[in-house]
Amino acid sequence: MEIILICPFKNEVSIKTSFDILKLLLKDKISVSVDDNLYTEFKKIQQNIEINLYKDLKSSADFLFCIGGDGSMLKAVSFLKQDQIPILGINIGRLGFLTGIQKDKLNKGIHYLKTKNYSLVKRDLLKLKIKGKVDLEFPYALNEITVSRKNTASLISIETSIDKIKLSKYWADGLIIATPTGSTGYNLSSGGPIMLPETPSILITPIAAHNLNVRPLVIPNESIIELEVDGQGTGSEHFLSLDSKLISIPYKTKIFVSKASFSVHTIKFKKNEFYNDLSEKLFWGLDKRN
Numbered sequence: 001m002e003i004i005l006i007c008p009f010k011n012e013v014s015i016k017t018s019f020d021i022l023k024l025l026l027k028d029k030i031s032v033s034v035d036d037n038l039y040t041e042f043k044k045i046q047q048n049i050e051i052n053l054y055k056d057l058k059s060s061a062d063f064l065f066c067i068g069g070d071g072s073m074l075k076a077v078s079f080l081k082q083d084q085i086p087i088l089g090i091n092i093g094r095l096g097f098l099t100g101i102q103k104d105k106l107n108k109g110i111h112y113l114k115t116k117n118y119s120l121v122k123r124d125l126l127k128l129k130i131k132g133k134v135d136l137e138f139p140y141a142l143n144e145i146t147v148s149r150k151n152t153a154s155l156i157s158i159e160t161s162i163d164k165i166k167l168s169k170y171w172a173d174g175l176i177i178a179t180p181t182g183s184t185g186y187n188l189s190s191g192g193p194i195m196l197p198e199t200p201s202i203l204i205t206p207i208a209a210h211n212l213n214v215r216p217l218v219i220p221n222e223s224i225i226e227l228e229v230d231g232q233g234t235g236s237e238h239f240l241s242l243d244s245k246l247i248s249i250p251y252k253t254k255i256f257v258s259k260a261s262f263s264v265h266t267i268k269f270k271k272n273e274f275y276n277d278l279s280e281k282l283f284w285g286l287d288k289r290n
Contacts, residue, residue: 008076028110126257132253143181177225
């Protein structure tokens with residue numbers, strides 16, 4: 001078995017954890033490849049450690065191990081781009097809805113991988129297209145694409161159409177277009193619904209909408225969403241984010257959001273894992289009456 005090991009956010013704790021995981025993998029006689037930065041960090045800890053530098057992702061790697069939390073998993077997607085290597089997230093963060101296993105259970109996870117006792121979760125991505133000269137190296141998002149106000153305390157207006165049919169003009173602080181994977185992220189904190197990752201849908205959730213009768217909307221994932229933002233406050237630009245990437249674009253810019261032509265796959269070891277995560281990580285059912 002061959003593993004690519006990445007650690008998107010490098011700090012003292014994550015480097016030490018990564019090295020512990022590396023030793024665990026090598027003990028099981030698993031071939032491990034890392035990037036230049038992680039290679040250098042590992043060599044500082046143990047000069048004679050047996051690791052490889054990967055040249056590209058079109059290698060014979062079986063899995064990509066990503067160390068961190070949900071933020072690290074989002075970074076892993078832009079790292080993989082359109083390559084279809086399954087991702088195992090090893091959680092050393094907090095909630096970890098995207099990660100597949102805790103570090104202290106990795107021994108068992110490796111055994112499951114070797115015995116093929118796992119399944120893959122298909123996760124759709126969103127594709128962003130902007131009318132104008134905005135260059136994005138990776139115009140895709142696993143969680144959400146969001147428009148929001150910039151340098152103003154005033155509301156922005158967001159003209160929204162679906163498949164060329166006008167839906168609404170949202171007066172709000174912003175608007176979230178989320179995947180089912182992203183339903184447990186910014187969408188959840190803004191009052192949007194929770195959805196299983198495999199649900200073939202796109203979520204539209206306003207952020208602090210001025211009209212109280214405006215509610216989140218779930219639409220088919222084959223829909224094409226068109227947005228155009230305007231404002232009444234100071235400035236002439238608004239924010240546009242793709243997961244953790246943030247850019248500024250002018251008002252009245254045409255923005256198109258649709259399902260990407262490819263997906264990513266994450267590893268899970270248990271049936272009904274998502275339902276268990278809701279119970280454990282959101283503390284559902286923790287009530288004296290239960």
